[in-house]
Amino acid sequence: MLVRNRLRNYSQKKGKSKVSRTYEMSRTWSNGVLEYWGIKRRHPTFRHYSSTPVLQHSEIDKQLMAHTDYFFWGHRSGKLIVLLLMVVFLSACASTHQSRQAVSDGASEKTGQREAADQATIASLQEDLAALDAGIDKAEAGQVAQTAVRYSYYLAEQYELVRPAVFHNVLVRIGLKERGLCHHWATDLMEQLELLDLRTYQLYWGVAHRGSELREHNSVVIAARGKRFEEGIVLDPWRNSGALHWVPVKKDTYPWQPRPRHEW
Secondary structure: OHHHHHHHHHHHHHOOOHHHHHHHHHHHHHHHHHHHOOOOOOOOOOOOHHHOOOOOHHHHHHHHHOOHHHOOOOOHHHHHHHHHHHHHHOOOOOOOOOOOOOOOOOOHHHHHHHHHHHHHHHHHHHHHHHOOOOOOOHHHHHHHHHHHHHHHHHHHHHOOOOOOHHHHHHHHHOOOOOOOOHHHHHHHHHHHHHOOOOOOEEEEEEEEOOOOOOOOEEEEEEEEOOOOHHHOEEEEOOOOOOOOEEEEHHHOOOOEEEOOHHHO
């Protein structure tokens, strides 16, 4: 609390500075930690914690005092700081792409808007997949696009995803979540796409920074049948926490390499 209060006081003097944004981010993440430890009411999955009403600091203090058995080091702020450091230093598959916001339950208008946005996303991916080669079956491109986009959202629900992705990685590593690391996404999406029995496409497993505990990233790569891995498109649901991110292998910031088939 002392560190957080100092950050808040300093940001009030300096305006909406980097320190202020850092404080707000740390408070959002700490809310997620408190929620998963039962201190706050658990909200439906696939929600932004930044949209959750924030408890007053005094109320948080009282709740923390009643849940000190969850803190390894006793000091309240110390635990939160350590977890934030874990987010930065102990989570492979790090990314800055976090864009999609969830829709409130029962909001039919927003649900309709999301469905329209999903259809636009599917159509855009279908177009990019069809452009991989002149011999591509456009109907099959539509199947792949629909499966990749919608199944990624399904996996987010199955993983009971917490945003951002790097924070969910921490929850998996400390045992509070079972799945949701990048290789889980790649495995599950790969299995679903293989069920389509594709004729004009072939699937690859892409890996970047292989062997690095902090930087290794895994994702599905799809290319036209008979084309090389480097000519394919990365299908990465981890990067945007279930909102599928795709990009040509050659244009991505990750140094992708194909993983041998027998290692899948």
